Amino acid sequence: MKATGIIVEYNPFHNGHLHHAAQTKKQSGADVLIAVMSGQFLQRGEPAFADKWTRTQMAIAAGVDLVIELPYVYATAQASDFAKGGIALLDAIGCDSFCFGSEQGDIEPFLRSYSLLEEQRDQYEHLIHEAVQTGISYPMALNKAYIQLTGNADGFADLKQPNNILGFHYIEAARKMNSRIRPMTIQRIGANYHDPIESSTAIASATGIRKAFFEDKSIEELSVFMPEASVLALKRFKEETGSFGSWERFYPLLRYTILKERPESLKRFAEVTEGIENLIYEAAKIEDTFEGFIVRVKSKRFTRTRVQRMMTHIFTGFTWQQLRSFQAPSYLRLLGMSANGRTYLHHQKKKIELPLISRAASLNDSMGKLDIHATNMYLLGLGATRLKKEFTTPPIYFG
Amino acid sequence: MKATGIIVEYNPFHNGHLHHAAQTKKQSGADVLIAVMSGQFLQRGEPAFADKWTRTQMAIAAGVDLVIELPYVYATAQASDFAKGGIALLDAIGCDSFCFGSEQGDIEPFLRSYSLLEEQRDQYEHLIHEAVQTGISYPMALNKAYIQLTGNADGFADLKQPNNILGFHYIEAARKMNSRIRPMTIQRIGANYHDPIESSTAIASATGIRKAFFEDKSIEELSVFMPEASVLALKRFKEETGSFGSWERFYPLLRYTILKERPESLKRFAEVTEGIENLIYEAAKIEDTFEGFIVRVKSKRFTRTRVQRMMTHIFTGFTWQQLRSFQAPSYLRLLGMSANGRTYLHHQKKKIELPLISRAASLNDSMGKLDIHATNMYLLGLGATRLKKEFTTPPIYFG
Numbered sequence: 001m002k003a004t005g006i007i008v009e010y011n012p013f014h015n016g017h018l019h020h021a022a023q024t025k026k027q028s029g030a031d032v033l034i035a036v037m038s039g040q041f042l043q044r045g046e047p048a049f050a051d052k053w054t055r056t057q058m059a060i061a062a063g064v065d066l067v068i069e070l071p072y073v074y075a076t077a078q079a080s081d082f083a084k085g086g087i088a089l090l091d092a093i094g095c096d097s098f099c100f101g102s103e104q105g106d107i108e109p110f111l112r113s114y115s116l117l118e119e120q121r122d123q124y125e126h127l128i129h130e131a132v133q134t135g136i137s138y139p140m141a142l143n144k145a146y147i148q149l150t151g152n153a154d155g156f157a158d159l160k161q162p163n164n165i166l167g168f169h170y171i172e173a174a175r176k177m178n179s180r181i182r183p184m185t186i187q188r189i190g191a192n193y194h195d196p197i198e199s200s201t202a203i204a205s206a207t208g209i210r211k212a213f214f215e216d217k218s219i220e221e222l223s224v225f226m227p228e229a230s231v232l233a234l235k236r237f238k239e240e241t242g243s244f245g246s247w248e249r250f251y252p253l254l255r256y257t258i259l260k261e262r263p264e265s266l267k268r269f270a271e272v273t274e275g276i277e278n279l280i281y282e283a284a285k286i287e288d289t290f291e292g293f294i295v296r297v298k299s300k301r302f303t304r305t306r307v308q309r310m311m312t313h314i315f316t317g318f319t320w321q322q323l324r325s326f327q328a329p330s331y332l333r334l335l336g337m338s339a340n341g342r343t344y345l346h347h348q349k350k351k352i353e354l355p356l357i358s359r360a361a362s363l364n365d366s367m368g369k370l371d372i373h374a375t376n377m378y379l380l381g382l383g384a385t386r387l388k389k390e391f392t393t394p395p396i397y398f399g
Numbered sequence: 400m401k402a403t404g405i406i407v408e409y410n411p412f413h414n415g416h417l418h419h420a421a422q423t424k425k426q427s428g429a430d431v432l433i434a435v436m437s438g439q440f441l442q443r444g445e446p447a448f449a450d451k452w453t454r455t456q457m458a459i460a461a462g463v464d465l466v467i468e469l470p471y472v473y474a475t476a477q478a479s480d481f482a483k484g485g486i487a488l489l490d491a492i493g494c495d496s497f498c499f500g501s502e503q504g505d506i507e508p509f510l511r512s513y514s515l516l517e518e519q520r521d522q523y524e525h526l527i528h529e530a531v532q533t534g535i536s537y538p539m540a541l542n543k544a545y546i547q548l549t550g551n552a553d554g555f556a557d558l559k560q561p562n563n564i565l566g567f568h569y570i571e572a573a574r575k576m577n578s579r580i581r582p583m584t585i586q587r588i589g590a591n592y593h594d595p596i597e598s599s600t601a602i603a604s605a606t607g608i609r610k611a612f613f614e615d616k617s618i619e620e621l622s623v624f625m626p627e628a629s630v631l632a633l634k635r636f637k638e639e640t641g642s643f644g645s646w647e648r649f650y651p652l653l654r655y656t657i658l659k660e661r662p663e664s665l666k667r668f669a670e671v672t673e674g675i676e677n678l679i680y681e682a683a684k685i686e687d688t689f690e691g692f693i694v695r696v697k698s699k700r701f702t703r704t705r706v707q708r709m710m711t712h713i714f715t716g717f718t719w720q721q722l723r724s725f726q727a728p729s730y731l732r733l734l735g736m737s738a739n740g741r742t743y744l745h746h747q748k749k750k751i752e753l754p755l756i757s758r759a760a761s762l763n764d765s766m767g768k769l770d771i772h773a774t775n776m777y778l779l780g781l782g783a784t785r786l787k788k789e790f791t792t793p794p795i796y797f798g
Binding site (some may be wrong): 255 | 651652654655656658660661684687714715716772775776779782784785786
C-alpha cells in the first residue's frame with residue numbers, strides 16, 4: 001500500500017481542507033492519506049479552537065485515513081522546526097510523498113529556490129544577519145535576504161506568501177534529513193485568511209468560520225463552508241466544554257500566571273527573548289482583554305504570531321531549557337484512523353521506525369509527557385474540571 | 400495621648416471582635432485603639448473573605464481608631480513570625496500596651512509560662528526536637544514538650560488552646576525585641592470557631608458567619624451577629640466583586656498554577672517542604688474542588704493550616720528565597736483612621752519609628768511591593784479584571 005502525507009491543523013476543518021485532502025490523494029495516486037496534525041496548541045501560538053480529538057473526528061469523517069499528533073514541541077515552534085517535526089513523522093510512518101497547499105501551486109519553483117539557497121548558504125545567512133540587525137522581524141529578514149539573492153527573477157518561489165514559506169520549510173526539512181519522501185504542492189483556493197464568512201461562497205477562511213461559531217450560527221449556515229460532520233463535531237465540543245478555545249477565553253489564566261511571575265523569571269519560558277519581559281508584565285497589569293494585551297506587546301520586531309508563541313509557552317510553563325533538550329520525534333501518537341488506515345498500519349507495522357502509541361499511558365518519555373501536560377493546560381484554559389481525557393479517549397475510529 | 404494595640408484579621412468583623420475592641424480600650428485606659436490587621440491573605444493560609452479595605456471599614460465603623468496593614472510576609476507566616484510582625488508594628492507606632500483575646504483570660508499564667516521556657520530553653524528545644532522526630536506536627540510537638548516541662552501543674556497557660564498559643568507568641572515576640580509594650584489579655588467569649596450560626600446567640604463563629612453570607616442570608620438575620628455597618632460593607636463588597644474570597648473560589652487558578660509547575664519546581668515556594676511536592680501535584684490532577692484537594696494532601700504531619708499556607712505561597716508565587724530575604728517590618732501602611740486616630744498620628748508623628756505610608760505608590764521596597772502584588776493576586780483570584788485598587792484606594796476615613 002502506498003501512502004501520502006499532509007501536515008495540518010484543521011482549526012477547524014473546512015471545504016478548503018477537503019479540497020486539499022482529495023487532491024493530495026488523487027495527484028499522489030496513493031492508497032492511504034496520512035495527516036500529521038498539531039495537538040492542543042498551534043503554530044501561530046494559539047490554543048486550538050476545538051481539542052485534538054474533535055479535529056481528528058472531522059479529519060477522519062472527511063476521508064483522512066490516519067491522524068498522527070504533531071508533538072507540542074514542534075506544533076508550537078517557528079516554521080522550520082514545525083516542518084522538521086511534521087516531515088520526520090510522515091517519513092517515519094512510511095509516506096512516499098507529501099503535499100502542501102501553497103499560493104504558488106507548482107513544485108518546481110520551490111525546488112529551484114531550495115537549490116539556490118543551498119548553493120549560496122553562507123551568503124544567504126550573512127544577508128539574513130544583516131537584515132535582522134536593522135530591527136525587522138526574522139521572517140521579514142529571511143524574505144529580504146532571499147530577494148537579494150534571487151534578484152526577484154522568475155522561476156523562484158514567492159517566499160512572501162505564508163503557505164509558500166511553510167512549503168519551503170517542508171522541502172528543506174525533507175532534504176536535510178535525507179528523506180526520499182517526494183514533495184508535491186497544490187494551489188490553495190478560496191478565501192484569504194482574514195476574510196469574514198459573508199464575503200465568501202463555499203470556501204471561507206478559518207478565521208471567518210471561527211467567528212461564525214462564536215456567533216452561534218445555525219448548522220445550515222455553517223454547512224455551506226464545511227462538511228456537516230465537522231459542524232456537528234464542533235457543536236458537540238461546545239456542548240461538552242462550554243466554550244471554544246481562544247486566547248480571550250484563556251486570558252484570565254494567562255494574565256494571572258504572567259503577573260504571578262516577576263518579569264525577571266518570565267525570561268525562563270521558551271521564545272521569551274531578553275528585553276521583552278517588562279513589557280509583557282506591564283501590559284498584563286493594565287489590560288483586561290487579550291486583544292488589548294497583544295496590541296500593547298507586539299511590534300515590528302516581535303510579530304503577533306511570535307508574541308503568541310511566547311504566551312503559549314508561558315501559559316503551559318514550557319521553558320527554554322525544555323525546548324533545548326528535545327531532539328527528533330520519539331513516537332507516533334495515533335489520534336484516529338479509518339478502516340483503510342487500520343489496514344495500512346497492519347501491513348506496515350514492521351517497517352514503521354518509531355513506536356506507534358495509541359494510549360496516553362504509553363507515553364513515557366519527556367516529549368510525550370509534555371503532550372499530556374499540554375492537554376491538561378488546554379482543558380484548564382477552557383474551564384474544564386475533569387482532566388482524564390488524555391487517558392480515557394481511545395483513537396477515533398470510523399470503520 | 401496613650402495608645403493600645405490589637406492584632407486582628409476581622410474575617411469578617413463580628414460581635415466578638417466588638418467586645419474585644421471595647422474591652423481593650425477600657426482595660427488599658429488608652430485614648431486610642433490601634434489595630435494591626437492582615438492584608439488579603441491570612442494566617443491560616445487563606446484568601447480573606449473580603450478585601451482589606453472592606454475589613455478596615457468594618458473596623459473603623461466599630462470604634463478602632465487606626466488600622467495598619469500587617470505585611471504579607473508576616474500575615475501568612477507561622478504563629479511566631481505572625482506575632483513578631485504584629486508586635487513590631489504596634490511597638491513602632493507607639494502603643495503602651497496590647498491586648499489579645501485568649502481562652503485563658505488572665506495574663507499571669509502566660510508570663511509564668513514564658514519565664515519557665517526561657518529558663519529551660521535548651522531542654523525545651525531538645526524535647527521539641529524529639530517530639531518532631533515521632534512524626535507529629537510542629538504545633539503538637541511544641542505542646543508535648545511544654546507539658547513535659549510544666550508537668551501539667553496549675554498556674555501555667557494552657558497552650559493547647561489556639562488563642563492561648565498565639566498570645567504566648569505575642570509575649571515572646573515583645574520580650575525578644577526588648578519592647579516596653581505591656582501585654583494584657585481578655586477572655587474570649589461566645590461561639591467556638593466552627594459552630595454554625597444557628598447554634599449561637601449574639602456571638603457566632605467567623606466560620607458560621609461566612610457560611611451565612613455564602614447562603615445570602617438577609618441583613619436582619621446577619622445583624623444579630625455583627626454590627627449593621629459590617630453587614631452593609633460586606634454586602635457592598637459582594638456586589639462590587641461578584642463573590643467573597645475563599646479557596647473554592649480561587650481553586651481554578653491555584654490548580655492551574657500547581658499543574659503548570661512540575662513537582663520539582665513546586666519546592667521553590669515558601670513553606671513547601673521537600674517530599675510533599677508530588678502529593679500536591681497528583682492531588683491537583685485528580686481533584687476538582689479545593690476541599691477534595693486539601694483532604695488528599697493534609698496529614699498528621701502537615702495540618703490543613705500548614706498546607707493552606709503552602710497553597711497561599713504557591714498561589715502568589717512567593718518563594719523560600721523571598722521569605723528568607725526579609726528582616727523586620729520596614730513601614731507602617733495606614734489602611735484607615737478615625738478622627739481620633741488622625742489626631743494621634745498628628746501628635747505622635749515625630750516619634751513613630753517607621754515611615755507611615757498612606758499611598759501604595761510610596762511602597763518602594765520589596766516588602767511593600769509584595770503587598771501590592773498580593774492584592775493583584777487576590778483580585779485575580781476573585782475574578783476581578785481591574786487591578787488598580789491598591790493605587791486608587793486612599794485610607795478609609797470616618798471623621
